[in-house]
Amino acid sequence: MLEGGEEPLYIARRLIRFASEDVGLADPSALNQAVSCYQACHFLGMPECNVILAQCVAYLALAPKSVSVYKAIGAAQKVVRESVGQNEGVPLHLRNAPTKLMKDIGYGKGYIYPPDNPSATQSYLPPSLAGYKFLDWPTRTASPDEANPPSTSGSGSI
Numbered sequence: 001m002l003e004g005g006e007e008p009l010y011i012a013r014r015l016i017r018f019a020s021e022d023v024g025l026a027d028p029s030a031l032n033q034a035v036s037c038y039q040a041c042h043f044l045g046m047p048e049c050n051v052i053l054a055q056c057v058a059y060l061a062l063a064p065k066s067v068s069v070y071k072a073i074g075a076a077q078k079v080v081r082e083s084v085g086q087n088e089g090v091p092l093h094l095r096n097a098p099t100k101l102m103k104d105i106g107y108g109k110g111y112i113y114p115p116d117n118p119s120a121t122q123s124y125l126p127p128s129l130a131g132y133k134f135l136d137w138p139t140r141t142a143s144p145d146e147a148n149p150p151s152t153s154g155s156g157s158i
Contacts, residue, residue: 008049012038015056025137026066033059072135079132088126 001011012034019034037056041049080087097107112120123130 002046002050002053008041008046008053009038011053012041012056015053015060018060021070022065022067023060023063024066024069026064030060030063068135068137076134079129079134083128086128088128091123091126093122094124 002008015037016031016034019030023030034056037052040052044052092106093108093110095102095107097103102108112122114120114122125132
């Protein structure tokens with residue numbers, strides 16, 4: 001693309017999209033790699049940034065792929081589009097209550113702060129969306145290597 005005259009920053013922007021859309025949660029570092037690539041190309045320009053683009057392309061090509069987030073946002077947007085004005089507001093317990101009036105009408109009432117109550121369950125969706133699952137992410141299981149890591153005693157390795 002560079003040899004064909006394409007602007008390096010255009011290519012870098014497309015790599016950012018690729019990192020999020022096609023690699024996604026399979027390797028969250030891919031997005032950092034692509035944004036860093038864009039910034040480095042912006043700082044250096046051509047011809048020096050050609051190696052940076054190549055490094056990012058190689059990283060993304062070798063990274064595991066997942067389109068789960070891409071599918072999830074599409075599914076969520078479809079539900080919103082097809083609701084034809086039936087969208088409910090943010091549940092009251094999730095709303096910020098910076099004023100006395102907002103507190104009095106129930107904003108923030110009953111909110112459970114997950115870091116303080118990790119085992120508590122709470123709904124974050126409006127009632128009409130109860131039961132919807134937009135992000136389909138498989139449960140991670142330990143690989144055989146993770147389940148039985150090699151012993152390092154006496155090997156001198158870190």
